[in-house]
Amino acid sequence: MIPAPFEYARAASLEEALSFLAEHGDEAKLLAGGHSLLPLMKLRLATPGVLVDIGRIEELQYVRDEGEAVAIGALTTHHDLSRNPLLRRQLPVVAHVAGQIGDPQVRHRGTIGGSLAHGDAASDLPAVVLALGGTLVALGPKGRREIPASEFHNGFLETALEPDEVLVEVRLGKSGGTGWGFEKLTKRAQDWAIVAAVAVQREDAPGGVGVGLVNMASVPIRAASVEAALADGASVAEAAELADADSDPGADINASVEYRRHVAKVLVRRALERALAGPAGGDGAAGAAGAAGGAGAASEGGSS
Amino acid sequence: MSILGNRVLRREDPKFLTVGGTYVGDLELPGALHVVFVRSPLAHGVIRSIDTDEARAAPGVVGVFTNADLGAGPMTPMGMVNQSMVRPLLAEGRVRYVGEPVAAVLAETHAAGVDAAELVAVDYEPLPVVVDPVTAAETGAPILFDDVGTNIAFELNFGEDPSFFDGCDVVVRQRILNQRVAPCPLEVRSAVAEMVDGRLRFHASTQAPHDVRSTLARYLGMEESAVHVVSPDVGGGFGAKGGVYAEEVVVAALARNLNRPVRWTETRSESMLGFGHGRAQMQDVAIGATSDGKIQAYRLNVLQDCGAYPDMGAVLPFLTRLMAPGVYAIPKVECSSRSVVTNTVPVTAYRGAGRPEATAAIERAIDCLAAELRLDPAEVRRRNYIATDAFPVTTAVGTEYDTGDYAMALERALEVAGYEELRAEQARRRSAVAPDLSSEGAGGGLAPRSKQLGIGLSSYVEITAPMGGGEFGAVEVKPDGKVVVRTGTSPHGQGHATAWSMLVADAMGVSLEDIEVVHGDTDVVPRGGGTMGSRSLQLGGVAVSQAAVEVVDRGRQLAADLLEAAPDDVVLDKTMGRFHVAGTPSISRTWAELGAASLDRDGQALQAEVDFEAPGPTFPFGTHVSVVEVDLDTGQVELVRHISVDDAGRVLNPLLFGGQVHGGIAQGAAQALFEEFRYDADGNPLTANLADYSFVSAAELPSYEWTYTETPTGKNALGVKGIGEAGTIGSTPAVQNAVCDALSHLGVRHVDMPATPVRVWEAVSAASSSVPAAAAAARSEPANATNGGA
Numbered sequence A: 001m002i003p004a005p006f007e008y009a010r011a012a013s014l015e016e017a018l019s020f021l022a023e024h025g026d027e028a029k030l031l032a033g034g035h036s037l038l039p040l041m042k043l044r045l046a047t048p049g050v051l052v053d054i055g056r057i058e059e060l061q062y063v064r065d066e067g068e069a070v071a072i073g074a075l076t077t078h079h080d081l082s083r084n085p086l087l088r089r090q091l092p093v094v095a096h097v098a099g100q101i102g103d104p105q106v107r108h109r110g111t112i113g114g115s116l117a118h119g120d121a122a123s124d125l126p127a128v129v130l131a132l133g134g135t136l137v138a139l140g141p142k143g144r145r146e147i148p149a150s151e152f153h154n155g156f157l158e159t160a161l162e163p164d165e166v167l168v169e170v171r172l173g174k175s176g177g178t179g180w181g182f183e184k185l186t187k188r189a190q191d192w193a194i195v196a197a198v199a200v201q202r203e204d205a206p207g208g209v210g211v212g213l214v215n216m217a218s219v220p221i222r223a224a225s226v227e228a229a230l231a232d233g234a235s236v237a238e239a240a241e242l243a244d245a246d247s248d249p250g251a252d253i254n255a256s257v258e259y260r261r262h263v264a265k266v267l268v269r270r271a272l273e274r275a276l277a278g279p280a281g282g283d284g285a286a287g288a289a290g291a292a293g294g295a296g297a298a299s300e301g302g303s304s
Numbered sequence B: 001m002s003i004l005g006n007r008v009l010r011r012e013d014p015k016f017l018t019v020g021g022t023y024v025g026d027l028e029l030p031g032a033l034h035v036v037f038v039r040s041p042l043a044h045g046v047i048r049s050i051d052t053d054e055a056r057a058a059p060g061v062v063g064v065f066t067n068a069d070l071g072a073g074p075m076t077p078m079g080m081v082n083q084s085m086v087r088p089l090l091a092e093g094r095v096r097y098v099g100e101p102v103a104a105v106l107a108e109t110h111a112a113g114v115d116a117a118e119l120v121a122v123d124y125e126p127l128p129v130v131v132d133p134v135t136a137a138e139t140g141a142p143i144l145f146d147d148v149g150t151n152i153a154f155e156l157n158f159g160e161d162p163s164f165f166d167g168c169d170v171v172v173r174q175r176i177l178n179q180r181v182a183p184c185p186l187e188v189r190s191a192v193a194e195m196v197d198g199r200l201r202f203h204a205s206t207q208a209p210h211d212v213r214s215t216l217a218r219y220l221g222m223e224e225s226a227v228h229v230v231s232p233d234v235g236g237g238f239g240a241k242g243g244v245y246a247e248e249v250v251v252a253a254l255a256r257n258l259n260r261p262v263r264w265t266e267t268r269s270e271s272m273l274g275f276g277h278g279r280a281q282m283q284d285v286a287i288g289a290t291s292d293g294k295i296q297a298y299r300l301n302v303l304q305d306c307g308a309y310p311d312m313g314a315v316l317p318f319l320t321r322l323m324a325p326g327v328y329a330i331p332k333v334e335c336s337s338r339s340v341v342t343n344t345v346p347v348t349a350y351r352g353a354g355r356p357e358a359t360a361a362i363e364r365a366i367d368c369l370a371a372e373l374r375l376d377p378a379e380v381r382r383r384n385y386i387a388t389d390a391f392p393v394t395t396a397v398g399t400e401y402d403t404g405d406y407a408m409a410l411e412r413a414l415e416v417a418g419y420e421e422l423r424a425e426q427a428r429r430r431s432a433v434a435p436d437l438s439s440e441g442a443g444g445g446l447a448p449r450s451k452q453l454g455i456g457l458s459s460y461v462e463i464t465a466p467m468g469g470g471e472f473g474a475v476e477v478k479p480d481g482k483v484v485v486r487t488g489t490s491p492h493g494q495g496h497a498t499a500w501s502m503l504v505a506d507a508m509g510v511s512l513e514d515i516e517v518v519h520g521d522t523d524v525v526p527r528g529g530g531t532m533g534s535r536s537l538q539l540g541g542v543a544v545s546q547a548a549v550e551v552v553d554r555g556r557q558l559a560a561d562l563l564e565a566a567p568d569d570v571v572l573d574k575t576m577g578r579f580h581v582a583g584t585p586s587i588s589r590t591w592a593e594l595g596a597a598s599l600d601r602d603g604q605a606l607q608a609e610v611d612f613e614a615p616g617p618t619f620p621f622g623t624h625v626s627v628v629e630v631d632l633d634t635g636q637v638e639l640v641r642h643i644s645v646d647d648a649g650r651v652l653n654p655l656l657f658g659g660q661v662h663g664g665i666a667q668g669a670a671q672a673l674f675e676e677f678r679y680d681a682d683g684n685p686l687t688a689n690l691a692d693y694s695f696v697s698a699a700e701l702p703s704y705e706w707t708y709t710e711t712p713t714g715k716n717a718l719g720v721k722g723i724g725e726a727g728t729i730g731s732t733p734a735v736q737n738a739v740c741d742a743l744s745h746l747g748v749r750h751v752d753m754p755a756t757p758v759r760v761w762e763a764v765s766a767a768s769s770s771v772p773a774a775a776a777a778a779r780s781e782p783a784n785a786t787n788g789g790a
C-alpha cells in the first residue's frame, strides 16, 4: 500500500501544469482528486515517474452560466457539483448524480475532470455527459480544442486526450436535463454501480431523450438504439427492451453478463419513465442530491 | 438500590471520543525495525528457490529472512486435528494459499521494507489448486500435504442410521452454503516486540494475552516466565484475534534473534489475505416430520473448509454439532462432519464460531419443512420447541441446556413485529396487480412490480463459554480508598471496565470513579482466558464479583478488629462505603482506612483473588424476526425491519447488552445479504479489499427493534449468560429466511447467502422458467413447487 517512488510537482496555475507536462513528457501524470489514480499507484498498478498535481488550481473550479451552455471547470469536485445552485436549477441531473458518487470523502476529493479523463466505464458522470451530448475542452501546447463527449472515450481507460493536454472544461447544453431519471444499482450505498442508467429529456435529440449507461461496456456508452427507437415512436417499454443493444458488458464478482443485460433494461425503463413523467414528477428531486440513499438502487428523477 | 441492571454509560468512551485509544500501531518505539512480509502470489506451488540478495542490498534493509533463519515454530494444529498438517512460520518448500508469508524483510522504515520486498525473487512451480471443499474431500483431489495423503484434517463420524427417517411423513433435504467471510475488525493485526532485561516484551492486538504468552513461549522455545505480553486498546477481534498468527511469532523471533525492537502493522489488503476467515461450511440438512409438522429426525452433515492450514476452523464443526438441534425437541439427531484443507486463507473463529452455522442450518431446515407442509413457519416452531418446563434438558446430541423459554421469546417477537399484519401485507402485495409508474407501461415484462415482502424467523439457542473453564479476578483496596480490579478477560469493545466496576461498586459501596479495571498485561494479571465465546461476564465478571464479596468479608473482619466488635455485628453501609457496628453509624471505618490499616498491620494489601470455575456453559436464546423487501426485477433486497428478543439471563447493563446485540445483528445481517470472501478456481482472491468485499455499513441497515427478556441461569451466582454472539447467531437465519420467504410464492425454496441482487434474480428466473405457467400468473399463486421431498 505504498506507491513506487515518484517525483512530485505542484502546479500553481494551468500554465505551469502545461509546462510541467511538456517538460516531463510521457513520464508525467496529472493528479486531480487522486481518487482513481492513487489507489492504482498504491497497488503499484500505476507507476508514474512524475506526478503533476493540479488539484489546487482554482481557475479550473467553477460552474458558469454561458448563455446556451453551462460550463464546468474540470477540477470542480463532485461535492461542489451536487450543491451548485445553477446546476440544481438548470441541470439537476448533474447535481444529483454527483451527489450519489461513492461516499462523502470521495465526493469531496474526486473531480468531474478526473472522472472523465480516467474514463472508467463504471463511473457515473461520463454517462451523464454522454446522455446530455456534452463537449469536453482540452488545452495543450497546440492550443485549445473541443471534443464531443461521444468521441472522447475510445477504449478501456483510454481517452482522446493527448499526454500533454489538460482537460479544462466540460460544456453542457441547457436544453438537456429538464426531465431526467437516474437509476443506479449498487450492492451498498457507497459502491460503484453494478449497472446504472441515466435518461434526460433533450430538445436537440431526435427522440427527445438522451440515454447513458454505466458499466455496460469497456467505456461509458450511450444507449443509441433506445434513443432511436423512441424517435421512431416506440413506447418506453419497447425502447427499453433495446437497452443492451449497443452494449458489451463484462462479468465480475457482482454480476453475470446476462444479469447486466437484463438489469440495464429494467433501469433504462425506470429512468425513462422518470424522465418523461409529467411536470408533477420530481419537483425538488435534485434537493435529495448529497443525501445518500440507503442500500441498493438509488433512483431519482424529475422534470420541470 | 442496586446499580446492577441499570443503563450505566460506558466509562471507556470519554477517552475514545476525545484523545482516542492507544493501539499497538500507535506505540512509540524508538529505533524499531519494520517487518514487511513477502507473500505468495500463488495458491499452491513448490518453492524452487528464494533469492534475497538484491533485497538485502537495498537501502534501509537490515535483513531478509526465510523460515530456516528463524529458529522458531513450526505451528502445530489443535489436539483433535491431524498432527502432520504443521505450518512453518514462513512457507518452506511449498506455498498453500495466496498471501502466505514466504520471507520477512526487516528495514529501517516501512517504505524501505515495501520497496525491498518487491526485490525478493521467489521461483515457484505451480501445483494444481483446490479451492472448493467438496472437491478437496474427494479422492483424486490435489493434496496439500503430500505426506498426509488426504485433505481431511478432522472428522467427526457418528455413522448414519439407514432407518433414521422411518415413520416420517415427509423428509425435506437441502444443501446450504454457510459462506466464507472476513471478520474485518477496524484495527488490523499489529505487533511490537522487544527484549527488555533478557525477557521478550510483546505488545499484541489480541483477545487473549495469556494465550499469546504461552504460544509464543512454545514456538520460540522460551520459558513462559521470559515472555511478557501486553495488550493495549484493541480495535475489534470478533474471535479471529483469539489465537496467535505466524506473522506475530516471526516478529517476536526477529526481535529475540537480533535483540532489537521490531514492529509490524499489516495493511488492510494484507489483512484480507492473512487474518483468519470465518464460517466456510457446506451443510447438508435433512429433516423428517409427521404431516402435522412434528419433527422426528434431523440430520446435519457438515463439510468444513479449514483453509490451507487447520487452525481453529478445523474444529468449528465440533461446536456446530453441540448445537445442531437448536431450540427443538427432536427425538433423533445425527451430525457428522469432515474438515478439509483447501488452498485458501486459514479459517478461524468468527463471532459465534460454529454455533451460528448450527442455527443457520436448523432454521433454514425448519422453513423448508414449513414450506413443504404449507404451514406457517411460526406454527412449525411452536409445535417443536423444547417445553419450558423441561429444563434442564439434554438434547439428542448430548448437550445439556440450563434454562430457556423459547415459546415466550417467539410470541414476544411476533407481537413486536406485528406478525399477522405483516403476513396480510405480504398477501396483498402478492395478489396485487402491481401499480406501474408509467401510463404506457402495461404489457411487456419490465413493468416495475411492487416490491415483494419477506418475513423471516429465527429462534436460536447458543452455548456461551462453550469450552468451559474458569477465570481469574482480583479486587484490591488501596490505602487511598481506590479499588483496583484485575481481570483475566481481555475486553476489546465489550465494556468490561464499566461492567466489572458496576459489580464491584454494588458489592462494596464504592463509587464507579474510584474503581480502576486492569487487564491485558500478563505481568500484572497472573492468568486469564481472555475474551471470546461470550465467556467474559459469566466467568470473568462472576470472578470479579466473588472477589469483591470476599474483600467485603475481609473488610468486615478488619473493621470488626479495629472497632473492637464481633464481625457479625459489623455492617457495610453501601451508600457511604464504610463499615460500622449495627446501630452505631457514627463510629465507622472507611475503605481507605481499612486499605491503609491492612498494610500497616501486616504489610498485606486488603485484597482477594478468585479463580472461578463454572459448573458448565450457559445457553442464551431468543427469536429474531426480519422483514425484507425484494425487487423482483433487479433482485435487490432491502432489509426494512429487524426485531430481536434476546434472553441471556440477568442483564447487568442494558446499554452494554444492547451494544453487543446491535453490532451482532449488523454482522449477522451482513452475512445474509452482503459479505462473502470469494476465490476464483485458481485460488486467486476476488474480494481482497473493502471495495470488492461488501463489508456492511450503516446505510444498508435499518434501526433495529430490540428487546430482551430475563431467564436466569443457575450456573453462576449472578444468573448471567453470554450475549456477545447472540445477535449474530439470531439474525443471519432470520434475514436469509426473510429473503426466501419473499420468493416462496414463486416456487423458490432456497437462496444461498449472501442474497446479492444477481443471486436473487437468478433464483427468481430459475423458478419462473421451471414453473410452466406464465410468469405473471405464477407470481400471484401460492407456492406449488417442491424440491427435495422424501
Ligand SMILES: Cc1cc2nc3c(=O)[nH]c(=O)nc-3n(C[C@H](O)[C@H](O)[C@H](O)COP(=O)(O)OP(=O)(O)OC[C@H]3O[C@@H](n4cnc5c(N)ncnc54)[C@H](O)[C@@H]3O)c2cc1C
Binding pocket: A029, A030, A031, A032, A033, A034, A035, A036, A037, A038, A039, A074, A075, A100, A101, A102, A103, A106, A109, A110, A111, A112, A113, A114, A115, A116, A117, A118, A122, A123, A124, A125, A161, A165, A166, A167, A168, A190, A191, A192, A193, B691
Ligand atoms: C471508494 C471510491 C468510490 C468511488 N465511487 C464512485 C462512484 O460511485 N461513481 C463514480 O463515478 N466514481 C466513483 N469513484 C471515483 C471518483 O469519482 C474519482 O474521484 C474520479 O473517478 C476521478 O477523479 P479524481 O479527480 O480523483 O482523478 P485522479 O484520480 O486524480 O485522476 C484520474 C485520472 O485522470 C487524469 N486526470 C485527472 N484530471 C485530469 C485533467 N483535468 N486533465 C487530464 N487528465 C486528468 C489523471 O492523470 C489520472 O489518470 C470512487 C472512488 C473511490 C476511491
